[in-house]
Amino acid sequence: MDIKITKTTTPKEKPDSSVLGFGKYFTDHMFMMDYSRDKGWYNARIVPFENISLHPASTVLHYGSEIFEGLKAYRRKDGEVQLFRPIENIRRMNTSADRLCLPQIPEEDALTALTTFVATEKDWTPAAEGTSLYLRPFMYGNDETLGVHAVHNATFVIIASPVGSYYKEGINPVKIMIEDQDVRAVRGGTGYAKCGGNYAASNRAGERAEKQGYSQVLWLDGVERKYIEEVGAMNVMFKIDGKIVTPMLSGSILPGITRKSCIEVLKGKGFTVEERLLSIDELEEALKSGKLEEAWGCGTAAVVSPIGELCYKGEKFTINGGKIGEVTQSLYDTLTGIQWGKIADTFGWTMPIK
Numbered sequence: 001m002d003i004k005i006t007k008t009t010t011p012k013e014k015p016d017s018s019v020l021g022f023g024k025y026f027t028d029h030m031f032m033m034d035y036s037r038d039k040g041w042y043n044a045r046i047v048p049f050e051n052i053s054l055h056p057a058s059t060v061l062h063y064g065s066e067i068f069e070g071l072k073a074y075r076r077k078d079g080e081v082q083l084f085r086p087i088e089n090i091r092r093m094n095t096s097a098d099r100l101c102l103p104q105i106p107e108e109d110a111l112t113a114l115t116t117f118v119a120t121e122k123d124w125t126p127a128a129e130g131t132s133l134y135l136r137p138f139m140y141g142n143d144e145t146l147g148v149h150a151v152h153n154a155t156f157v158i159i160a161s162p163v164g165s166y167y168k169e170g171i172n173p174v175k176i177m178i179e180d181q182d183v184r185a186v187r188g189g190t191g192y193a194k195c196g197g198n199y200a201a202s203n204r205a206g207e208r209a210e211k212q213g214y215s216q217v218l219w220l221d222g223v224e225r226k227y228i229e230e231v232g233a234m235n236v237m238f239k240i241d242g243k244i245v246t247p248m249l250s251g252s253i254l255p256g257i258t259r260k261s262c263i264e265v266l267k268g269k270g271f272t273v274e275e276r277l278l279s280i281d282e283l284e285e286a287l288k289s290g291k292l293e294e295a296w297g298c299g300t301a302a303v304v305s306p307i308g309e310l311c312y313k314g315e316k317f318t319i320n321g322g323k324i325g326e327v328t329q330s331l332y333d334t335l336t337g338i339q340w341g342k343i344a345d346t347f348g349w350t351m352p353i354k
Contacts, residue, residue, distance in 0.1 A: 001044055001109045003031075003116050008048035017128035020164035022301065027124040027133075031117040031158040035103045041156070044113060046120055049159065055144040064197045065141030065151050067096040070300045071257075073118050073133040073160075073353065075125045076341030081133075083351040084339045086114055088257045093137060095255075096193035101150035102139055110137075117158050118353050126162045132339075134163045134301070166233070166301035171332060173308025173322055174297075176231060177214040178280065179205045180313060183222035184229065184252070191229075191252035198254075202232050214311065216297070220280060222252065228278045234297030234305060235259035238283070239327055241291040248275040258298040258335070264347065265334050271327070280312065287317040294325030303339075304332040 008028045015025045026049055033044040059065040069089045073081050090110040097104055114137065118125075125133040137158045141151035165171075182205045185191025190198055205217045218236060221227040228247050230236055235256040237246040244266050249255050266273050286292035287310065295307040306329075308322040319325075337343035338350060 001112050003044045003046060003113065005046045005116075005120060006048065010048075014124065015162065017126045017131050017162075017164065020126065020131060020162055022163045022166045023134065023161050025161055027121045027160045027162070029117070029120055030160075031113050031156075033113065033156045035154040035156070037152045041103070041105065041109065044109075046117060052155075052157070054142060057144050057146050059141035059143045059145075059151055062146060063141075063148060064195070065100055065102060065154075066138065066196045067093060067100055067102060068136060068138035068194055068196065069093045069096075070194075071135050071137075072163075072300060072339070073122075073125050073135060074339045074341070075127040075132070078341065079127075080341070081118065081122050081125045081353045082339075082341060083114070083118065083353065085257055085261065085349045086111060086351055088260070089137070090114070092194065092255065092257065093139070096195060097139065099190055099193040100195055102141060103151065103154055105139075105156060113156075114158065115351070115353060117160070121160050122353060124160060124162055128164075131162065131164050134161045135159075136161070163301075166305075171304075171306070171324065173306040173319075173324055174215040175213060175309040175311070176216050176218050176297075176307050177209040177212060178310060178312040179209070179217040179219055180225065181205065183225065184219040186222035187251040189222075189252065192249070192254060194254060199232075206232055212311075218310065221250075226279050226281065228280060228283060229253050231297045233301060234299035236295070236297050236307075237262065238278070238286070238292060239294040239325065240286045242272075242293075244271050244273045244327070245278055246273070246275055247278055250277075256299055258300055258303060261335060261347075261349070262298050262304070262331055265331060266327075269330070283310075284312065284317075287319070292317075292319060294328050295319050296325075296328040296331070298331075303335055304328060 071089045139156045209217045216232040219229040297305045306324040310317045
């Protein structure tokens with residue numbers, strides 16, 4: 001794939017690592033590529049970061065024809081930059097595209113776009129402890145018609161943002177509220193796809209939780225409202241009576257890449273990992289009996305985030321004394337160690353940027 005690169009003539013001043021937060025600053029450039037049913041993918045380019053112009057009738061504005069991904073580039077101790085399992089993000093994006101009737105991107109082309117873009121913005125990858133360059137590939141339909149149909153024209157974009165911790169608490173335990181009113185997704189819907197509508201629909205519950213001092217909500221299934229699914233921005237795992245339990249991928253849960261990595265690391269360390277239905281009743285019983293030893297969320301943005309408190313229907317439960325657990329800490333250390341090049345990548349997950 002031929003990518004035309006146009007460099008900015010007015011480079012931005014890079015922010016200090018101490019003020020990064022998450023998704024507040026953006027790099028000098030962005031990748032763009034267009035699609036039409038007649039031409040396929042064409043006009044791949046890296047251009048200065050700028051606003052995107054859309055026709056008022058664009059499909060994305062009226063029918064939510066949009067998908068996205070999230071992954072990171074990491075500055076290793078030796079100064080080089082690497083990606084973590086990028087092919088998994090590309091494959092998941094194509095799965096999302098299929099569900100939203102958006103065009104597929106050939107894996108090789110998507111990987112070339114991603115690595116070329118990161119190489120262009122390599123200097124934006126921060127080196128401070130706990131920082132990284134967050135990458136946001138996304139695709140939207142831009143048919144200039146109000147008819148409802150599969151997308152005929154689309155645009156694929158990648159932008160980047162140097163980031164610190166996703167949660168202000170960092171690796172300290174967060175407080176999560178179990179949602180019992182709204183639902184996130186149902187089987188057969190778009191729960192397994194990474195599309196904007198899933199997140200927009202979750203904001204109301206998230207606002208309610210935030211007003212009560214909680215970082216996120218933990219969703220129950222949308223049919224029986226009794227089975228644990230996922231946290232707003234993360235998959236979720238529990239250590240119950242020595243075993244690791246995580247909700248199985250039933251079609252309404254996002255197949256997280258960090259989730260997948262956690263399972264592989266845990267199995268490698270000898271833990272029994274059960275991917276199955278986990279009811280709120282079982283979880284509540286484990287909380288009350290003390291069998292719930294640890295709980296954590298896992299996702300690209302936060303990597304691994306310990307859960308120190310769960311609240312269900314007004315009743316609050318403290319987990320592991322409100323402290324990070326041994327397994328949670330080990331997972332965090334292992335994954336971030338591989339991502340930042342501090343420990344050997346025995347899984348073959350990392351991809352250096354040349």
